[in-house]
Amino acid sequence: MPIRITAQAVSKLKPRATKFIEYDVELRGFGVRVEPSGHKSYVLTYRTRTATQRRITIGRHPEWSVAAARTEAEELRVRIGRGEDPLADRENTREAPTMADLAADYVKRHLPTKRPSSREEDLRMLRVQILPALGKVKVADVDHKTVAALHSTITKRGTPTRANAVKRLLSKMFSLSIRWGYRTDNPCIGVVMNPEQNRERFLSPAEAARLMKVLAKDEDRESATAIMLALLTGARRNELLKATWDQFDLEVGTWVKPSSHTKQKRIHRVPLTPHAHELLVAWRKEMPHESLVFPTRAELGIRAPWERIREQAGLPDVRFHDLRHSYASLLVNDGVELLTVGKLLGHSQAQSTMRYAHLADDTLRTATSRVSKLVGNGR
Numbered sequence: 001m002p003i004r005i006t007a008q009a010v011s012k013l014k015p016r017a018t019k020f021i022e023y024d025v026e027l028r029g030f031g032v033r034v035e036p037s038g039h040k041s042y043v044l045t046y047r048t049r050t051a052t053q054r055r056i057t058i059g060r061h062p063e064w065s066v067a068a069a070r071t072e073a074e075e076l077r078v079r080i081g082r083g084e085d086p087l088a089d090r091e092n093t094r095e096a097p098t099m100a101d102l103a104a105d106y107v108k109r110h111l112p113t114k115r116p117s118s119r120e121e122d123l124r125m126l127r128v129q130i131l132p133a134l135g136k137v138k139v140a141d142v143d144h145k146t147v148a149a150l151h152s153t154i155t156k157r158g159t160p161t162r163a164n165a166v167k168r169l170l171s172k173m174f175s176l177s178i179r180w181g182y183r184t185d186n187p188c189i190g191v192v193m194n195p196e197q198n199r200e201r202f203l204s205p206a207e208a209a210r211l212m213k214v215l216a217k218d219e220d221r222e223s224a225t226a227i228m229l230a231l232l233t234g235a236r237r238n239e240l241l242k243a244t245w246d247q248f249d250l251e252v253g254t255w256v257k258p259s260s261h262t263k264q265k266r267i268h269r270v271p272l273t274p275h276a277h278e279l280l281v282a283w284r285k286e287m288p289h290e291s292l293v294f295p296t297r298a299e300l301g302i303r304a305p306w307e308r309i310r311e312q313a314g315l316p317d318v319r320f321h322d323l324r325h326s327y328a329s330l331l332v333n334d335g336v337e338l339l340t341v342g343k344l345l346g347h348s349q350a351q352s353t354m355r356y357a358h359l360a361d362d363t364l365r366t367a368t369s370r371v372s373k374l375v376g377n378g379r
Contacts, residue, residue: 030073042069056087100135160194203326214313223305232276234327
């Protein structure tokens with residue numbers, strides 16, 4: 001027989017050999033389930049529109065009071081009356097994909113299309129910033145506020161540029177999630193980015209010469225040779241670290257970079273300077289049985305030795321990629337045309353080289369100033 005479920009009535013219910021449910025006399029389907037162990041839980045038994053009987057657990061006693069459980073049961077009955085199935089909704093939510101699931105899909109389906117350096121950077125942001133904060137969150141539950149809060153947290157750590165990079169990665173993931181059927185919108189839209197300034201650092205001839213002196217004396221010859229070659233060729237880090245000896249013709253003095261190693265995904269042929277050629281010939285004698293030009297650095301990376309060497313050279317603010325900028329700036333300042341510099345750098349579009357146009361202006365200004373010397377100032 002149904003009983004009036006009250007706190008006193010629940011306390012009097014004793015366990016049996018098998019679990020049983022005592023139902024409330026007033027609220028249809030609302031009851032207390034008693035386990036043989038003595039544990040008690042509030043439940044609601046109901047039928048769906050298709051007459052399927054379902055039972056949903058509201059919560060365990062005494063964590064849930066009778067009053068709270070009854071109120072929850074009443075709200076569930078309202079939803080059932082509208083044709084909803086609360087238990088199915090709960091099961092769907094439990095099984096819904098999390099951000100960790102989306103990240104795994106991103107790594108599997110999209111990451112292979114990116115350059116190696118970009119892949120490494122994305123994996124680092126997923127591992128360090130995104131998954132620790134959002135990994136267990138359902139993809140459908142991430143909203144604009146969630147993304148803005150993460151962006152703000154990373155910004156307050158003193159890394160505003162990193163916060164922007166994380167936001168850009170999340171935005172790409174959510175754009176793909178729409179295509180992959182995870183959700184229908186991108187919660188990153190409208191999150192305000194931190195202001196960024198393009199940072200361009202060029203080594204002066206004196207700084208470049210100081211760096212070369214430090215490199216010439218460094219005991220880590222593999223790292224020193226790789227860094228020298230970066231400055232002498234303007235090569236990108238991954239082009240260097242993935243370089244194999246069969247890409248070089250040391251008799252002619254050329255480096256043919258395969259399309260798989262270049263940012264533009266096309267073959268790039270570079271003539272070597274006499275210094276770079278001499279450097280590689282000497283290094284080849286040190287590495288006669290290796291296929292990779294820099295095998296240790298290919299495995300461990302160049303960051304640690306570069307940070308050590310730049311400190312010794314008194315260049316603590318210079319990034320490894322700035323060596324590429326410096327290669328270009330030294331050429332432009334010496335009068336080499338931007339078109340030629342672009343070809344040496346492997347740029348596929350002219351605007352990529354236009355960042356060095358102001359350097360060309362300085363060179364032209366120096367040249368045209370000679371007219372003043374020739375004609376005088378009229379005084």
